[in-house]
Amino acid sequence: MKQEKPVVIYGGSFDPPHKGHIALASQALRRLRPRALFFVPGFHTPFKDARPVPFGDRLGLLKEALRGSALAGRPEVGISSFEARRRRVVYTYETVAYFKKRYPRSRLYLLIGSDCLAAFKSWKRWPGILRGAVLLAGRRPGFTLKTKEKVPFLPLEGTFPRAASSDLRGRLFLGERPAEMQRGVRALIEKKGLYLSRERALLKKRLSARRYRHSLETARLALELAPGLGIPPQKAALAGLLHDCARELAPRRLRSLALKARTPGMLYRAAAGEAPVLLHAWAGAAAARAVFGVDDREVLEAIALHATGAPGMGALSRLVYVCDLAEEGREFREAGLVRELARRDFGAALRAANYVKLSHAFSCGGWVHPLSVSLWNSLQEK
Numbered sequence: 001m002k003q004e005k006p007v008v009i010y011g012g013s014f015d016p017p018h019k020g021h022i023a024l025a026s027q028a029l030r031r032l033r034p035r036a037l038f039f040v041p042g043f044h045t046p047f048k049d050a051r052p053v054p055f056g057d058r059l060g061l062l063k064e065a066l067r068g069s070a071l072a073g074r075p076e077v078g079i080s081s082f083e084a085r086r087r088r089v090v091y092t093y094e095t096v097a098y099f100k101k102r103y104p105r106s107r108l109y110l111l112i113g114s115d116c117l118a119a120f121k122s123w124k125r126w127p128g129i130l131r132g133a134v135l136l137a138g139r140r141p142g143f144t145l146k147t148k149e150k151v152p153f154l155p156l157e158g159t160f161p162r163a164a165s166s167d168l169r170g171r172l173f174l175g176e177r178p179a180e181m182q183r184g185v186r187a188l189i190e191k192k193g194l195y196l197s198r199e200r201a202l203l204k205k206r207l208s209a210r211r212y213r214h215s216l217e218t219a220r221l222a223l224e225l226a227p228g229l230g231i232p233p234q235k236a237a238l239a240g241l242l243h244d245c246a247r248e249l250a251p252r253r254l255r256s257l258a259l260k261a262r263t264p265g266m267l268y269r270a271a272a273g274e275a276p277v278l279l280h281a282w283a284g285a286a287a288a289r290a291v292f293g294v295d296d297r298e299v300l301e302a303i304a305l306h307a308t309g310a311p312g313m314g315a316l317s318r319l320v321y322v323c324d325l326a327e328e329g330r331e332f333r334e335a336g337l338v339r340e341l342a343r344r345d346f347g348a349a350l351r352a353a354n355y356v357k358l359s360h361a362f363s364c365g366g367w368v369h370p371l372s373v374s375l376w377n378s379l380q381e382k
């Protein structure tokens, strides 16, 4: 059978697409001069987000990334809907088999970043992938092309812009405009309200500049600590951003919203009478649901409990409780100490945050919510 020019496939979630993806594909084109290079976006993204970016939107971003790049108008470059059409998780071996069948006379190359190379042997049916395709790996800064596992691959010369989608997602959640992404892609993200830009825009309208900054900083610290606690970054960012979304509402509105939250242990009457400011936490959970459309229970719990804490609260609630107190913009000395502690020993930081809040309440001589006291007692038992 006469051999034809090669075909390159480049799979991924492209969540979001960035200049590193484009650079890798461009280098593959230069090196192999293939008859076709396909970006193959996966239907599902592997990240456990409260709000994953839907396939249609990721596809739109990828098209925009191609349109704004040197690959625009190249007839051999395309986007394949193979994985999307299946509307499920598609394994790479299936994608390779499909393209092998479609282009029986071409050598198939699977383009991957060198960060994937180290984990390649954990991929489902990886020997089958190697039988069907040659791995084509570009070096990402910080990742070597040498693997202990001795996976055969063809290296691409040069290194590619330092961009990792996970890092970019975190920065997008906080409203940054990463230079590693094309301007058109960033504009489309904002237009469509993706990567929490819709939530941030709404929040900005509801809060003073100072409180908005505090919310961003709470989200920033939550994002930093989340991976070490096994918490999906997007959930951490969303809960951190929205925790004070009801903080500046008028008292009447606060009371009516707090009653809607129906959180167990809220002690509405006591809180409303003795420390009405606490109501903003439960009201915040109700507003997050009604105004921001949040239906993730962990996120709602984290907002509802951020002011008092509660024994047995979940990991995300513990995270937001600590970050609210310890974020970078807090000016009291203990905030910095708790922040440093959280980076080394999160359990100790939680106890310290609870201690700081309780001692502040005692020093003011006021009423202390029983949930905060119960949290203290529960933490001493451990």
Ligand SMILES: [Fe+2]
Residues within 6 Å of the ligand: 243, 244, 247, 280, 281, 306, 307
């Ligand atoms: Fe608050």
Ligand SMILES: [Fe+2]
Residues within 6 Å of the ligand: 214, 218, 243, 244, 324
């Ligand atoms: Fe706060």
